[in-house]
Amino acid sequence: MTLRRVAVEDAADLAGFRRAARGLCAEGIGPEGVLWSLGGEGELFAEAPMQGASGTAAPGNAAPLSLPAPVHALVTDVVCHRDRERFALLYALVWRVVRGERHLTEVASDPLVHRLELMRRTIRRDRHKMHAFLRFRRIEGAEAERYVAWFEPDHHILDSVAGFFVDRFASLRWSILTPDGSLHWADGALTRGGPGRREDAPSSDALEDGWRTYYRSTFNPARVNPTMMRAEMPKKYWRNMPETTEIKALIRGAPGATGAMLAQAPEASRKRMPTAALLRASGIAPGAEARIDTLAELAGAVRACEACPLHGPATQSVPGEGAAGASIMLVGEQPGDTEDLAGRLFVGPAGAMLDRALEEAGLDRTSLYLTNAVKHFKFVPRGKRRIHQRPNTGEVNQCRWWLMHELNLVRPKLVVLLGATAGRALMGRDVAIGRERGRLDLPQGVPGWLTLHPSAILRTQGEEGQSRAFAMLVEDLRGATALADTLGPGRDMVDELGGALAAQ
Numbered sequence: 001m002t003l004r005r006v007a008v009e010d011a012a013d014l015a016g017f018r019r020a021a022r023g024l025c026a027e028g029i030g031p032e033g034v035l036w037s038l039g040g041e042g043e044l045f046a047e048a049p050m051q052g053a054s055g056t057a058a059p060g061n062a063a064p065l066s067l068p069a070p071v072h073a074l075v076t077d078v079v080c081h082r083d084r085e086r087f088a089l090l091y092a093l094v095w096r097v098v099r100g101e102r103h104l105t106e107v108a109s110d111p112l113v114h115r116l117e118l119m120r121r122t123i124r125r126d127r128h129k130m131h132a133f134l135r136f137r138r139i140e141g142a143e144a145e146r147y148v149a150w151f152e153p154d155h156h157i158l159d160s161v162a163g164f165f166v167d168r169f170a171s172l173r174w175s176i177l178t179p180d181g182s183l184h185w186a187d188g189a190l191t192r193g194g195p196g197r198r199e200d201a202p203s204s205d206a207l208e209d210g211w212r213t214y215y216r217s218t219f220n221p222a223r224v225n226p227t228m229m230r231a232e233m234p235k236k237y238w239r240n241m242p243e244t245t246e247i248k249a250l251i252r253g254a255p256g257a258t259g260a261m262l263a264q265a266p267e268a269s270r271k272r273m274p275t276a277a278l279l280r281a282s283g284i285a286p287g288a289e290a291r292i293d294t295l296a297e298l299a300g301a302v303r304a305c306e307a308c309p310l311h312g313p314a315t316q317s318v319p320g321e322g323a324a325g326a327s328i329m330l331v332g333e334q335p336g337d338t339e340d341l342a343g344r345l346f347v348g349p350a351g352a353m354l355d356r357a358l359e360e361a362g363l364d365r366t367s368l369y370l371t372n373a374v375k376h377f378k379f380v381p382r383g384k385r386r387i388h389q390r391p392n393t394g395e396v397n398q399c400r401w402w403l404m405h406e407l408n409l410v411r412p413k414l415v416v417l418l419g420a421t422a423g424r425a426l427m428g429r430d431v432a433i434g435r436e437r438g439r440l441d442l443p444q445g446v447p448g449w450l451t452l453h454p455s456a457i458l459r460t461q462g463e464e465g466q467s468r469a470f471a472m473l474v475e476d477l478r479g480a481t482a483l484a485d486t487l488g489p490g491r492d493m494v495d496e497l498g499g500a501l502a503a504q
Helices: 014-027 069-078 086-098 111-133 158-168 208-218 226-232 235-240 242-263 275-281 295-303 337-342 349-360 393-410 420-427 454-459 463-485 494-503
Strands: 004-008 034-038 147-150 174-177 182-186 189-193 328-332 369-372 379-382 385-388 414-418 438-441 447-451
Touching: 004 014, 014 069, 014 086, 034 086, 069 086, 069 111, 086 111, 111 158, 111 235, 158 174, 158 182, 158 189, 208 242, 295 393, 328 393, 328 420, 328 463, 337 349, 337 385, 349 454, 349 463, 369 393, 393 420, 414 420, 414 463, 420 447, 438 463, 447 463, 454 463
Parallel strands: 004 034, 147 174, 328 369, 328 414, 414 447
Antiparallel strands: 174 182, 182 189, 379 385, 438 447
């Protein structure tokens, strides 16, 4: 029997496979009559090739195949595998399905289905490892902030994970380099590039201490199992992950740390920490709070804060940023997922929305001071994602001490309250955006302006609703700016700061 050769790319050539499968089925050529060649290689005993990915043969003109959704999903996953037989196995599946076995994928005991499902599991495991173990590092000295990561996947999964990284790091400029190809994300556009080299990615950056701190804080010495750790985190990924430098020391110290945990008396749950304990947890000696004279000193103290349980799950605390003496201070709720990883305010989707609104309102972000009512990211894990959770009153009150210090050092003419949590932090009560939106007289003696948080716009249903909400935010920012232009210099907040300390 003369065999038909089908040429496809030696990668996740889903489009080429589809075209070839359509043509082969249309001609009635079964799996036993096909030789699949990868990357243009030749085969003995074959006719002229029927090209799948780049050729001009008949398959491209064949009618689409009607395949059940589970079959389509299985093909989409397994085509990423590096097994050289994958295209032959997938065509055998397609052939049987179009010949009447519509529910073939439900027969787990079928040898073909069983093998393909094992391959799919391998692909999903490889994607999970890329999601979990890829680390971006900042390019130092670059004109525009940019991050690069090197990764060596086991299979052709690069294109299939692109959406995950675009969604999670939409506000950053980044590149992912692999031996098979590269992805580049900048200014809302994703481009595909050729193979990368390890040496083109930085070997370290200034953010790596954050990863190490996060890993140490989540390490449970009582559950150390080196065999399982190696299975879940293969050593091939270690050199790309800064936190792995901590593993040996943490394992060596695990017995002693476990004993200390067992010996420690249970601690009563607390909603708020007294001022003295708050200062100690932040590395501030008693009485030294009066010597925090600059925003840089305050930011350092905020970054060291371990005063409430939120510091444990969070990657890092995120202090305010901007110039002392800014006329307008913006107060949001808390860092989001992107902010928690980057250590900067308003750099995620809500930050992009705020930047748009500031631009339309004629405000320069660099002339403002931005901060949050709560300095750590509060979230609930849901699968691979971290879902934002609104801070409660106790957590807002715990962080209020930092906010009052910021007010005292910045001395703004006016404070813009972005959302109900910011309103709660400064008004000392619940606020209703719909009813109280606009100018407020804050208890601290500083004029305020209450408006919605940019994230509320993102949660609004429908394009028309989002447009209306965005217009409200721009209108409020313009109103706040006009009011600030009529006000005198900001006032000293020492009395209010003392009150906040006494209230702790």
